[in-house]
Amino acid sequence: MTIPQLTIFIENSSGTLSMVLEQMKRSNIQMIACTIADTAEYGIFRIICTEPRRAFEELKDAGIAVALSNVFALELDNHPGGAADVVKVLSNAGIDIAYMYAFLLGGKGILVFRTDDEMKARETIAADGLQYLSEKDLG
Amino acid sequence: MSRDQMRELQGKRLHKIVEYVYHHVPFYRSRLQEMDLTPDDIRTIDDIVKLPFTTKKDLRDNYPFGLQAAPQNEIIRIHASSGTTGNPTIVGYTRRDIGVWTECMARCLTAYGVTRNDIVSVAYGYGLFTGGLGAHNGVEMVGASVVPASTGNTEKHVRLIRDLGITGICCTPSYALYLAETMDKMGIAKDQIHLRVGAFGAEPWTENMRTEIQERLGLKGYNIYGLSEVMGPSVSYECSEQHGSHINEDHFYPEIIDPVTLKPLPAGETGELVFTTLTKEGMPVLRYRTRDLCSLLPGECPCGRTNVRMSPIYGRSDDMLIIRGINVFPSQVESVVLSMEEFAPRYMLVVDRVNNLDTLQVQVELRQEYFTATLDTPAAIEELSKKLEAKLRSVLSIGAKVQLKAPGTIERSQGKSAHVIDKRQLK
Numbered sequence: 001m002t003i004p005q006l007t008i009f010i011e012n013s014s015g016t017l018s019m020v021l022e023q024m025k026r027s028n029i030q031m032i033a034c035t036i037a038d039t040a041e042y043g044i045f046r047i048i049c050t051e052p053r054r055a056f057e058e059l060k061d062a063g064i065a066v067a068l069s070n071v072f073a074l075e076l077d078n079h080p081g082g083a084a085d086v087v088k089v090l091s092n093a094g095i096d097i098a099y100m101y102a103f104l105l106g107g108k109g110i111l112v113f114r115t116d117d118e119m120k121a122r123e124t125i126a127a128d129g130l131q132y133l134s135e136k137d138l139g
Numbered sequence: 140m141s142r143d144q145m146r147e148l149q150g151k152r153l154h155k156i157v158e159y160v161y162h163h164v165p166f167y168r169s170r171l172q173e174m175d176l177t178p179d180d181i182r183t184i185d186d187i188v189k190l191p192f193t194t195k196k197d198l199r200d201n202y203p204f205g206l207q208a209a210p211q212n213e214i215i216r217i218h219a220s221s222g223t224t225g226n227p228t229i230v231g232y233t234r235r236d237i238g239v240w241t242e243c244m245a246r247c248l249t250a251y252g253v254t255r256n257d258i259v260s261v262a263y264g265y266g267l268f269t270g271g272l273g274a275h276n277g278v279e280m281v282g283a284s285v286v287p288a289s290t291g292n293t294e295k296h297v298r299l300i301r302d303l304g305i306t307g308i309c310c311t312p313s314y315a316l317y318l319a320e321t322m323d324k325m326g327i328a329k330d331q332i333h334l335r336v337g338a339f340g341a342e343p344w345t346e347n348m349r350t351e352i353q354e355r356l357g358l359k360g361y362n363i364y365g366l367s368e369v370m371g372p373s374v375s376y377e378c379s380e381q382h383g384s385h386i387n388e389d390h391f392y393p394e395i396i397d398p399v400t401l402k403p404l405p406a407g408e409t410g411e412l413v414f415t416t417l418t419k420e421g422m423p424v425l426r427y428r429t430r431d432l433c434s435l436l437p438g439e440c441p442c443g444r445t446n447v448r449m450s451p452i453y454g455r456s457d458d459m460l461i462i463r464g465i466n467v468f469p470s471q472v473e474s475v476v477l478s479m480e481e482f483a484p485r486y487m488l489v490v491d492r493v494n495n496l497d498t499l500q501v502q503v504e505l506r507q508e509y510f511t512a513t514l515d516t517p518a519a520i521e522e523l524s525k526k527l528e529a530k531l532r533s534v535l536s537i538g539a540k541v542q543l544k545a546p547g548t549i550e551r552s553q554g555k556s557a558h559v560i561d562k563r564q565l566k
Binding site: 007009010011016037038039041042044046060063064065066067068069070098099114 | 505507510511512514515516517520521542543544545546547548
């Protein structure tokens, strides 16, 4: 139901993003999806990747401010309104979404989100029979 | 002694010392004459503000004996302060000076609870530095047994502490920590030694260091403050309250001034500490600017002593910045940053002027292990910055913008000035 996500604190200065990506390349980690939440001075770089736990350890050893967290990953039906239907289920259950992004994996749309109410999200997803991704799907 | 009696005594002594240097030190006589002052203008302690300041530079310029007031055959000892940036400062003491110094040192030790039943090792350097011999004489005056361990050969010192049942130690706080480390290495536990009192000084130290030293050596650690230009260790000392250091103000008169305007500051405010020696014969100083920043604590001390207390030293006036008219010391920022474990103990102050208004930015590094899943939104990080900004504002009295940096991105500092980038000077 949840997958590991790397969160990296990066400064808004040239070279920092490249430094992180170069380190992932050296560690032979493939990025599956990413997004950056940015402010004027720094960015929060969120990454879904292969072997996330090894990636976390190796980035940490390289001195990078990286955290490992779990985010929900739901499969979307490939038609207009697919995301709307899923989000409606969550909002009807009163689940607050801290942030959300989406990507394609094997032709399927994947919706990633984080909520502070993990228990309720798990119950709702299970009760509604929503399709989801697991860590093993990341390869 | 009541405050009024103290002030009366200080006034009498001040008049005498001004008269003494006027007649014995050409440097002071010409300074006073330039200001149209004679010793008769200085009658009470309040008149001290009329007098000129003395600086380290004055002492250097008059190397070696230019500021000495007593004839050479009255001088029984000469110390010298480190001369890393020029001539060392030479300080000569008469027999009476050594007596006053010894008594002041004995007062310190008595306040720490040292008695003739103690065995005290002195691990300040013996030599030109005033620490070793200064502390040594005081321990002897109290009647305790002094062990002149000096510095170096720490393992031997640790064995002596254990085998002789040494109960007191005088050294720098960093040496005390080094002793604790050496004990660990030698496999000597805290309960095998009997230290109960430590007199720590000659360098600034923090409450965190005090806690660690007390815990590791099993003693109570007290601050001792002094400087060779004024006397040596024993200028001020903590009492059992461990809150502020009582100044031996019947011999060393303290003032707190604004380091820029040189005007005396109201009681309780932080500024540069200035001392006038009231009884010294060898090399008296008038209003000597220590460059140390602290405040004088108002109010009576619960210990019953009526002599005024000084706060710990916050920093050096040489490092001071003036931002929007407010005095800011990098050490203040340091203390705030060190108090929050989310940040590494590194920081950079960036001062700039935008639209004719000074701005202060404080760069701090997130500590890698504190960047966790709970910090994975800009809002959470913003909250952390705001927490630091609020703390900085309460300590500095001006607003500072916090900029969070990734771990390891702030340059490791080489000396104090490396903590500041003042872009205003470039315009």
